[in-house]
Amino acid sequence: GENVEQHPSTLSVQEGDSAVIKCTYSDSASNYFPWYKQELGKGPQLIIDIRSNVGEKKDQRIAVTLNKTAKHFSLHITETQPEDSAVYFCAANEGTYKYIFGTGTRLKVLA
Amino acid sequence: DVKVTQSSRYLVKRTGEKVFLECVQDMDHENMFWYRQDPGLGLRLIYFSYDVKMKEKGDIPEGYSVSREKKERFSLILESASTNQTSMYLCASSPGQGDEQYFGPGTRLTVT
Numbered sequence: 412g413e414n415v416e417q418h419p420s421t422l423s424v425q426e427g428d429s430a431v432i433k434c435t436y437s438d439s440a441s442n443y444f445p446w447y448k449q450e451l452g453k454g455p456q457l458i459i460d461i462r463s464n465v466g467e468k469k470d471q472r473i474a475v476t477l478n479k480t481a482k483h484f485s486l487h488i489t490e491t492q493p494e495d496s497a498v499y500f501c502a503a504n505e506g507t508y509k510y511i512f513g514t515g516t517r518l519k520v521l522a
Numbered sequence: 523d524v525k526v527t528q529s530s531r532y533l534v535k536r537t538g539e540k541v542f543l544e545c546v547q548d549m550d551h552e553n554m555f556w557y558r559q560d561p562g563l564g565l566r567l568i569y570f571s572y573d574v575k576m577k578e579k580g581d582i583p584e585g586y587s588v589s590r591e592k593k594e595r596f597s598l599i600l601e602s603a604s605t606n607q608t609s610m611y612l613c614a615s616s617p618g619q620g621d622e623q624y625f626g627p628g629t630r631l632t633v634t
Contacts, residue, residue, distance in 0.1 A: 443620050454612055454625030507619045514564040
């Protein structure tokens with residue numbers, strides 16, 4: 412089955428700097444890669460996603476890149492702000508319904 | 523906005539008790555999911571359902587069962603709670619195949 416690895420587990424950046432979180436996946440049949448943000452006391456919320464027919468997608472300060480050949484995808488956050496502090500999860504689909512999640516990255520943006 | 527609600531935010535149960543965790547979604551979504559979240563392990567799928575009365579095992583179904591009698595409601599049942607089931611439980615729903623999942627706020631279950 413699918414296996415998703417996520418790095419780093421924790422990341423501290425200064426406000427205004429960029430943050431990058433990387434994930435690798437094992438199943439070449441995976442074709443959907445969402446990223447979720449989980450704030451304290453809340454459930455995860457989708458922030459951006461990418462499908463395998465696209466190499467990059469941007470939404471304001473966040474972007475996701477996908478390298479199908481190398482089976483890795485990354486989340487990029489530019490001009491980080493304190494409200495970006497949260498736990499971020501990557502995921503990859505396995506089959507029709509299931510998503511396999513990474514182990515999460517705790518991002519701290521230092522003011 | 524899609525809303526996924528879970529019956530309790532915090533729950534404390536004793537070993538051996540039968541525990542019911544309820545999840546309700548208000549957007550007529552076809553699919554519903556139960557995950558548990560543990561530090562360093564991410565979200566692991568327990569069970570999911572793609573239709574009323576249909577259920578499929580996820581990656582860690584042992585010790586759990588589920589029920590989906592109505593489209594909007596998906597229940598997770600711990601037949602005999604054990605201390606290793608102390609965890610955060612997250613419910614999610616999605617409209618269809620390969621769609622965004624919408625999560626509830628979670629239930630933090632402690633089994634003593």
